[in-house]
Amino acid sequence: MLRPSIAILGAGAIGSLLAARLAAAGSDVTLVARGPRLAQIRAEGLKIRDLDGPRAITLPVTEALRSPVSVLFLCVKGPAIEAALRGNLDGIGPDTRIVPLVNGIPWWFFDDLGHPVRAVDPDGALFRLVPFQQIVGAVTMMTAGFEPDGTVVSTIPHFLALGPTIPDGPRPVDLADELTAAGIALDRADYIRPLVWEKLALNAATNPLSALTGQTLAQIAADPASCTRATALAREIEVLSAAYGNPIVVSDSLAARLTKAGAFRTSMLQDAEAGRALELAPITHAPLELAGARGVAMPETARLLADLQAVRPTQTLSFQDIPS
Incomplete structure (x- = not known):
C-alpha cells in the first residue's frame, strides 16, 4: 500500500x-x-x-x-x-x-x-x-x-x-x-457522531467558562462554584445529544477529567487574554441553534453566553446575531 x-x-x-x-x-x-x-x-x-x-x-x-x-x-x-x-x-x-x-x-x-x-x-x-x-x-x-x-x-x-x-x-x-x-x-x-457530542460537552462546559473566570481546567475543578456550573453545562449537552439520538454521559466524570488535565489554559482562555474574538459559534451558538430546532431548553448555556457578553462585549458575538 x-x-x-x-x-x-x-x-x-x-x-x-x-x-x-x-x-x-x-x-x-x-x-x-x-x-x-x-x-x-x-x-x-x-x-x-x-x-x-x-x-x-x-x-x-x-x-x-x-x-x-x-x-x-x-x-x-x-x-x-x-x-x-x-x-x-x-x-x-x-x-x-x-x-x-x-x-x-x-x-x-x-x-x-x-x-x-x-x-x-x-x-x-x-x-x-x-x-x-x-x-x-x-x-x-x-x-x-x-x-x-x-x-x-x-x-x-x-x-x-x-x-x-x-x-x-x-x-x-x-x-x-x-x-x-x-x-x-x-x-x-x-x-464518529457520538464522539463529537462527547467532545462538545467537554468544550461547552469548560472553554467559555474559562474565558469568563480566567481559570485553568484544574482550577475549574477545584472551585466548587465553577465545577457546579461546568457540570450543569455538560448536562445540557447530554440532553441535547440524546434529543438527536446520541445519548452520552460526560458530567459524571467531568471533575476528575479536569483535575487530571492540570493547569491547562483552554484555547478560549488564551484568546480572551490576548483580546482575540472568542470561538463561540461551534461551541455555544451551534448547540443553541440545534436545541431550538428540537425544543430543548439550555438555560445554563444561554446564561453563560450572556455573562460573557457583559464581561467581554467586543470579543463575544451574540447568538441573536447569527444569520437565520
Missing part, C-alpha cells in the same frame, strides 16, 4: 503538534502556514515539547498547496475555515480525504434541519466547497499550547478518534496506520 501524502492546514498548536509527530515518524507530510509563523518554522524548524521531550522537527512548509494530497487535516478555527480552504483548493482533488479537527459542532454536522448549521456555516459555503463523501469524521483529545518562543507544548498523551460520518461508512485504514506510527493513540470508531 502506498503511503498517503498528508497536508496539515493550519500551524496553530494542534496543527503543529500533529505535523511534527507525523514528520518525525517518516510520514509524507507538508504543513501549511502563513506570515511570521511560516517564517519561524522555515528558520528554526518546528519546535515541540511533549512527553517524548523537546526537539525541533524539519519538514516541508508552504504558504499554499499547489497539487492534490491524499489527506488534508483542517486545523484552523471556525471563522478562518472558508478562507483557508479557498486558498488551498489546488490541494483538494476528487480523492482527497478531508479531516476537520475543529472544536464543537463541525459544519458538516446536521440532522434534519433542512440546511447546514447556520452558526458555523451561515450561507452553506463550506458545504459547497467540501463534498460530504470526502469528509473523514475526527475528534481530537490532544491538547497543546505555545510558549513565547513558538515552541508547542503538550503535557498529556496524544489521542485522536477517526470514524465514518455515517454508520458503516468507509474507514481510513492507511491514515490510521500513519497516526499510530506517529505515537498517536487512535480510537477507530464505528461512527
Whole structure:
C-alpha cells in the first residue's frame, strides 16, 4: 500500500503538534502556514515539547498547496475555515480525504434541519466547497499550547478518534496506520457522531467558562462554584445529544477529567487574554441553534453566553446575531 501524502492546514498548536509527530515518524507530510509563523518554522524548524521531550522537527512548509494530497487535516478555527480552504483548493482533488479537527459542532454536522448549521456555516459555503463523501469524521483529545518562543507544548498523551460520518461508512485504514506510527493513540470508531457530542460537552462546559473566570481546567475543578456550573453545562449537552439520538454521559466524570488535565489554559482562555474574538459559534451558538430546532431548553448555556457578553462585549458575538 502506498503511503498517503498528508497536508496539515493550519500551524496553530494542534496543527503543529500533529505535523511534527507525523514528520518525525517518516510520514509524507507538508504543513501549511502563513506570515511570521511560516517564517519561524522555515528558520528554526518546528519546535515541540511533549512527553517524548523537546526537539525541533524539519519538514516541508508552504504558504499554499499547489497539487492534490491524499489527506488534508483542517486545523484552523471556525471563522478562518472558508478562507483557508479557498486558498488551498489546488490541494483538494476528487480523492482527497478531508479531516476537520475543529472544536464543537463541525459544519458538516446536521440532522434534519433542512440546511447546514447556520452558526458555523451561515450561507452553506463550506458545504459547497467540501463534498460530504470526502469528509473523514475526527475528534481530537490532544491538547497543546505555545510558549513565547513558538515552541508547542503538550503535557498529556496524544489521542485522536477517526470514524465514518455515517454508520458503516468507509474507514481510513492507511491514515490510521500513519497516526499510530506517529505515537498517536487512535480510537477507530464505528461512527464518529457520538464522539463529537462527547467532545462538545467537554468544550461547552469548560472553554467559555474559562474565558469568563480566567481559570485553568484544574482550577475549574477545584472551585466548587465553577465545577457546579461546568457540570450543569455538560448536562445540557447530554440532553441535547440524546434529543438527536446520541445519548452520552460526560458530567459524571467531568471533575476528575479536569483535575487530571492540570493547569491547562483552554484555547478560549488564551484568546480572551490576548483580546482575540472568542470561538463561540461551534461551541455555544451551534448547540443553541440545534436545541431550538428540537425544543430543548439550555438555560445554563444561554446564561453563560450572556455573562460573557457583559464581561467581554467586543470579543463575544451574540447568538441573536447569527444569520437565520
